[in-house]
Amino acid sequence: MFVSLRSIGLASIAGLSIVVLAGCGGGEPEPAPVADHDHEHEEMPETFSAAVAELKEHAPEVKEAFDAGKPEDAHDALHHLGEMSEVMTDLIDSSTLTPEQKAEAKEASETLFDQYMRLDTEVLHDASTELKYEDVAGKIDESLAKLEVLAPAEDAHAADTHAEDGAENASEEPPTDETADENPTEEALP
Numbered sequence: 001m002f003v004s005l006r007s008i009g010l011a012s013i014a015g016l017s018i019v020v021l022a023g024c025g026g027g028e029p030e031p032a033p034v035a036d037h038d039h040e041h042e043e044m045p046e047t048f049s050a051a052v053a054e055l056k057e058h059a060p061e062v063k064e065a066f067d068a069g070k071p072e073d074a075h076d077a078l079h080h081l082g083e084m085s086e087v088m089t090d091l092i093d094s095s096t097l098t099p100e101q102k103a104e105a106k107e108a109s110e111t112l113f114d115q116y117m118r119l120d121t122e123v124l125h126d127a128s129t130e131l132k133y134e135d136v137a138g139k140i141d142e143s144l145a146k147l148e149v150l151a152p153a154e155d156a157h158a159a160d161t162h163a164e165d166g167a168e169n170a171s172e173e174p175p176t177d178e179t180a181d182e183n184p185t186e187e188a189l190p
Contacts, residue, residue, distance in 0.1 A: 071124055081113065082116070096154050
C-alpha cells in the first residue's frame with residue numbers, strides 16, 4: 001500500500017485538530033491558537049490546463065528561493081501549491097484527457113505535490129532535516145514536464161470536441177422561409 005507524504009501530512013493535521021479541540025477538559029475551553037497564517041489565498045484554477053499554467057508560474061519562485069538560501073521566501077507559494085493539490089485530481093477527472101492521459105497526469109501531479117510537500121514540511125517546518133532543493137529537483141522537473149505535455153493535449157481534445165459540435169450544427173438543414181419568419185432579428189428580404 002502506497003502512502004504519500006500529503007496523506008501523512010493531512011492525517012497529522014487532522015490528529016492535531018482533534019487534540020486542540022478536545023483540550024484538557026474542565027473550565028471554559030480556550031480558543032484554539034491561530035497558526036502562523038499570514039499568506040493570501042489565491043483563487044484555484046478551474047481547468048487542468050490553467051492549473052498547469054499556475055504550477056509553471058510558482059515553480060521558479062520556489063526554486064529561486066531555495067537556491068538563494070531563503071526557503072522561507074517560498075512559503076506562500078508552497079502553501080498555494082498544497083491547496084492546489086487538493087483540487088488537482090478533480091481538475092484532471094473533469095478534463096478532456098483520455099483515460100490513459102488522466103492516469104499519467106494524476107501520477108505526475110502526485111509526485112510533484114509530494115516533493116513540494118517535502119520541501120514545506122521538512123525544510124520550513126522541521127529544522128532538523130538536511131533536505132535540499134537539489135534532492136527533489138529532478139522529480140519536480142520531470143513531473144512538471146509531463147504535466148506541461150498533457151496540458152496542450154487537453155486543449156486539443158477540447159478543440160476537437162468543439163469542432164465536432166460545429167460540424168454537427170453545420171450539417172443541419174438551412175433555415176427555410178418558414179423558420180426565417182420565426183426569427184424576429186432577421187429582416188425579410190424583398
